[in-house]
Amino acid sequence: MNTKVTIAGVEFKNPVMTGSGTFGSGMEYGEFVDLNKLGAVVTKGVANVPWPGNPTPRVTEVYGGMLNAIGLQNPGIDVFMERDIPFLKQYDTKIIVNVCGKTVEDYLDVVEKLGDAPVDMLEINVSCPNVKEGAIAFGQKADALFDITSRIKKVAKQPVIMKLSPNVTDITEMAKAAEAAGADAISLINTLTGMKIDIHRRTFALANKTGGMSGPAIKPVAVRMVYQASHAVKIPVIGMGGIATAEDAIEFLLAGATGVAVGAMNFVNPYATVEIVEGIEEYMRKYQIEDINELIGGVRE
Numbered sequence: 001m002n003t004k005v006t007i008a009g010v011e012f013k014n015p016v017m018t019g020s021g022t023f024g025s026g027m028e029y030g031e032f033v034d035l036n037k038l039g040a041v042v043t044k045g046v047a048n049v050p051w052p053g054n055p056t057p058r059v060t061e062v063y064g065g066m067l068n069a070i071g072l073q074n075p076g077i078d079v080f081m082e083r084d085i086p087f088l089k090q091y092d093t094k095i096i097v098n099v100c101g102k103t104v105e106d107y108l109d110v111v112e113k114l115g116d117a118p119v120d121m122l123e124i125n126v127s128c129p130n131v132k133e134g135a136i137a138f139g140q141k142a143d144a145l146f147d148i149t150s151r152i153k154k155v156a157k158q159p160v161i162m163k164l165s166p167n168v169t170d171i172t173e174m175a176k177a178a179e180a181a182g183a184d185a186i187s188l189i190n191t192l193t194g195m196k197i198d199i200h201r202r203t204f205a206l207a208n209k210t211g212g213m214s215g216p217a218i219k220p221v222a223v224r225m226v227y228q229a230s231h232a233v234k235i236p237v238i239g240m241g242g243i244a245t246a247e248d249a250i251e252f253l254l255a256g257a258t259g260v261a262v263g264a265m266n267f268v269n270p271y272a273t274v275e276i277v278e279g280i281e282e283y284m285r286k287y288q289i290e291d292i293n294e295l296i297g298g299v300r301e
Contacts, residue, residue: 008159008184012039019263020098040094065215069208149181230256246279
């Protein structure tokens, strides 16, 4: 039984990886999860300088999930390279570094610094606010997405995954822009923008007013967008958004995803990723599927 998948020339032992921002660099989860069992660890977003993140409160539960406005708090690329990469290199799993920034130059700085680092792929978080565009995310305008993708591709030494925002009118337009600019793969969906108001205090539950919604409630939206994107482009798609079980992950594979990332569920069940790996194997045995690649895009039209 083969569970290996290949994305942009990189072979993964299985399609299951962690969602950026929900797993740190694996250190916090090491006592629960055997990282050797995962296809890849996708790190929390890394910027060229340390970011303090947003004021608190910055996480709140909502029906069917959670809202977060962490603000991409991170220690910066220098600490990351000194501390996190050596930790991950102890394990037999692929390393995908999520990169964030406020200007194109911020992104390029991180990508160049990672050029000779022993990491397998880069995932570019284009849901960051573009300070030069009045805080509109890079991933919300096709021309801005094309520009940043093409500029990153010129300097990147590892394959580049562009992580798409769902907060757009047409996800296929964004997927095509990333592909046309040379992206090696795309991942989606990032969080949906949401809001919660505390009626007893008559104030916003998050200091930032809005936050990114993740969790099981967004899964039908994510499956639809992954299906649309995978049919619009020829490059591989990594699907995410509300994956809690092996059944959820298999839905994304059938919709056209080559890889799947588990995000918010890590907070609820730290064992979720490994349970999903094992559940996919059980499903393959049950339906006598010899090669997981048979499932990718395998929904019957």
